[in-house]
Amino acid sequence: MTPAADVTGKRILITGGASGIGAASALLLASRGAKVVIGDLAEELGQQVAQQGQEAGHLVMFKKVDVTSGDEVRELFAFAMQALGGLDVxxxxxxxDHMPAPMHELRDEDFDRNIAVNLKGVWHCMRAAITCMAPxxxxxxxxxxxxxGLRSAPVLSAYSASKHGVIxxxxxAAxxxxxxxxxxxxxxxxxxxxxxxQNTLAKLDERGQQSIVKASPLRRLGRVEEVSSAIAWLASGESSFMNGHAFTLDGGMMA
Structure with a gap:
């Protein structure tokens, strides 16, 4: 019987794979039989994630990349294509992100950085993915x-703008x-x-921290494994009729 969310043999590239959701997804997908390349600007952490996967007997490789650079993104995709023999996912x-601040107090550099990484970086990677996958x-x-990217995000205007753009x-593209x-x-x-x-929470007072933690009806932060498990399902053939969808994992905030 084929296991649920089977990704055996899938060739997968993950950006931002050195920590958080990216690292959890890389290790989970590799543990389920995928061949994984991770790219990230944080070289030491990225190498550690790759080593962790390799020590568990899985194929996980790392390449440093700055997704704001179209040239570096193209180099990452060329590396993944050569290393994996193609790309399926x-x-x-x-x-x-940026420090929460009212829109009129947000610094130009914070807005520019969020757009450069979160939006233009995704565009660079989507364009490279299309070039690799279409033929x-x-x-x-x-x-x-x-x-x-689906609703208002007071004091996170640059982040929200970038994520609306991603959607x-x-x-x-769908x-x-x-x-x-x-x-x-x-x-x-x-x-x-x-x-x-956690870095954002550390900069807030107790009231600010509680407002974030309790924003979800479940009254807690989500766990990285809850997101990586959903990503693993999307990466499998079980999601084959889903296209152009914004898949929420929010504990009920959008309900």
Whole structure:
């Protein structure tokens, strides 16, 4: 009997794979038989994740990349194509946030960085994925967005703008490339217990921390394994009729 969310033999590239959701997804997918390349700017952490997967007997490789650079993204995809022999799934997870602030107080550099990494970086990777997948029968691109891309996100205006853009790119590409058998879907988590969220919490007072933790009706942060398990399902053949969808993992915030 084929196990649920079977990804055996799938060739998968994950950006932002050195920590958080990306690292958890890489290790889970590899443990289920996928061949994985992770890309990240954090070289030491990325190498550690790859080593952890290799020590468990799985195929996990790392390459440093800055997703804001189109040239570096193309180099990453060329590396993955050569190392894996092709790409079946690309998970665009690399992202940043910014210190919560009213829109009129947000610094130019914070807005620019969020757009450069979260939106243009995803666009670079989507474009590279299409170039690799279209001549080879298709594939699946999974963009990690956020519920901040589906609703208002007070004091997170730059982050929200970038994630709304990711969902727009996802839906547009899903229609443009359906005939090429390339599917595009987005994963939209709420606050997940990742290093990025913990870094934000550390900068807030107790009231601010509690407002984030209790934003979900479940009254807690999401866990990385809850998101990586959903990504694993999307990466499997079981999601084969899903295209152009924004998949929420928010404990009920959008209900």
């Amino acid at each position: 690309v998970i665009n997870n690399a992202g940043v 080879n029968g298709g594939g699946h691109v999974i963009n990690v967005a956020s519920i901040a 727009g790119l996802t839906k547009t 229609i443009e490339y359906a005939k090429a058998n390339i599917r595009f879907n987005a994963v939209c988590p709420s606050f997940i217990d990742t290093p990025m969220v």
